[in-house]
Amino acid sequence: MKPFCRDTWVEVDLDAIRANVQTFRQHLPAATGIMAVVKADGYGHGSVQVAKEALAAGADSLAVAMLDEAVVLRQAGIEAPILVLGYTPVDSVEVASRLQVELTAYSEEWIFQAEQRLQNVASAPVGIHIKTDTGMGRLGVRTVEELMRVADAVEHSNRLAWTGIFTHFACADEADTTHVRRQHDTFQSFLQALRQAGKQLPKVHCCNTAAAIAFPEWGYDTIRLGIGLYGLYPSPYMKEQAAVSLQPALSLKTRIAQVKVAAEPFTVSYGATYTAQPGEQVATLPIGYADGYSRLLSNRGAVLYGGKRAPVVGRVCMDQIMVRIEQGEAQVNDEVVLYGRQGEEEISLDEVASLLGTINYEVPCMLNHRIPRVYLRQGKEIATVHLLTEKSTPL
Numbered sequence: 079m080k081p082f083c084r085d086t087w088v089e090v091d092l093d094a095i096r097a098n099v100q101t102f103r104q105h106l107p108a109a110t111g112i113m114a115v116v117k118a119d120g121y122g123h124g125s126v127q128v129a130k131e132a133l134a135a136g137a138d139s140l141a142v143a144m145l146d147e148a149v150v151l152r153q154a155g156i157e158a159p160i161l162v163l164g165y166t167p168v169d170s171v172e173v174a175s176r177l178q179v180e181l182t183a184y185s186e187e188w189i190f191q192a193e194q195r196l197q198n199v200a201s202a203p204v205g206i207h208i209k210t211d212t213g214m215g216r217l218g219v220r221t222v223e224e225l226m227r228v229a230d231a232v233e234h235s236n237r238l239a240w241t242g243i244f245t246h247f248a249c250a251d252e253a254d255t256t257h258v259r260r261q262h263d264t265f266q267s268f269l270q271a272l273r274q275a276g277k278q279l280p281k282v283h284c285c286n287t288a289a290a291i292a293f294p295e296w297g298y299d300t301i302r303l304g305i306g307l308y309g310l311y312p313s314p315y316m317k318e319q320a321a322v323s324l325q326p327a328l329s330l331k332t333r334i335a336q337v338k339v340a341a342e343p344f345t346v347s348y349g350a351t352y353t354a355q356p357g358e359q360v361a362t363l364p365i366g367y368a369d370g371y372s373r374l375l376s377n378r379g380a381v382l383y384g385g386k387r388a389p390v391v392g393r394v395c396m397d398q399i400m401v402r403i404e405q406g407e408a409q410v411n412d413e414v415v416l417y418g419r420q421g422e423e424e425i426s427l428d429e430v431a432s433l434l435g436t437i438n439y440e441v442p443c444m445l446n447h448r449i450p451r452v453y454l455r456q457g458k459e460i461a462t463v464h465l466l467t468e469k470s471t472p473l
């Protein structure tokens with residue numbers, strides 16, 4: 079029996095994930111590790127499956143945005159080091175301690191509070207990566223003085239261990255390298271100040287995918303590999319440069335639910351914004367904006383059928399869309415590709431992002447738990463995950 083009851087699914091090619099890790103392995107200095115960034119459920123691909131594949135392919139640690147995402151990985155039996163990149167409320171530090179998850183810190187106050195909360199906790203000290211804000215304007219210490227105070231506080235703690243220092247770049251994916259170079263200079267000056275104060279530097283990291291591609295020599299102890307892990311380039315500029323060759327891992331597929339051939343004109347979907355003309359073949363597909371297929375694709379998007387493009391006609395509904403199929407006689411159950419390849423044609427996440435006026439990162443993240451994930455190795459299905467029907471705590 080099929081493990082899910084709908085004809086719309088995401089396919090994740092684990093061989094592509096593996097190949098992308100290996101590509102970065104070759105691109106980077108041998109001493110630089112790879113921290114696989116699997117926040118946001120692995121950018122919509124499934125954090126547990128991507129994490130396992132990335133680790134098997136040569137990544138040595140993982141990163142998430144929030145502690146709950148790390149809990150999911152530990153519950154799945156993953157023992158590799160995990161860093162939470164974002165803010166952790168201090169009342170959750172016991173969870174981090176119990177699960178041995180490293181946290182990001184950037185305030186003396188937070189460190190004192192965390193230290194107090196952990197006084198009666200028996201497990202090993204919680205690893206802390208200090209975040210420096212060198213020009214992102216988001217999280218992190220901004221001056222050498224602040225950095226010294228935070229570093230001293232962590233060093234003096236017996237419940238926290240200083241295990242990392244990092245920064246995050248704002249413009250590493252752009253042709254103009256002024257901002258990223260300025261940020262890197264500031265980061266270097268922070269590191270130098272710590273050395274001069276006699277401090278032993280822990281794990282140092284600053285590169286996201288874009289910086290790892292453009293400046294592999296800035297890899298330090300590890301890079302934080304996000305979008306590149308999934309086979310996507312951080313920006314159209316970086317795609318054009320093609321300094322590394324990446325393989326997209328995600329496809330979105332469905333099957334036709336109904337076919338109508340217009341004997342006379344009929345209007346399609348809410349608002350009747352499209353009229354099918356006699357002879358036109360309109361197929362209804364079981365996917366909509368409630369799955370993360372944006373309503374902004376109404377009368378703009380396209381899908382692939384029989385290796386050819388078929389335009390989305392009318393408005394995207396909550397659970398269904400309609401497409402005009404111009405070749406062949408479409409049948410109920412025929413496969414349609416919404417994102418990915420079919421034959422020689424491709425609808426890339428970059429193309430969809432550009433239609434939506436956003437970045438490729440957002441497109442897979444929008445695909446939510448209504449859509450089952452099917453994992454492939456060598457083109458064969460090896461596992462499925464359908465979060466919608468997974469058991470949860472009863473009310």
Ligand code: UAH
Pocket residue numbers: 115163246285286287288302303304305306312
């Ligand atoms: C702090 C931090 C992030 O928020 C994200 C990443 C990964 O970025 P890419 O997806 O662009 O590689 C790293 N670090």
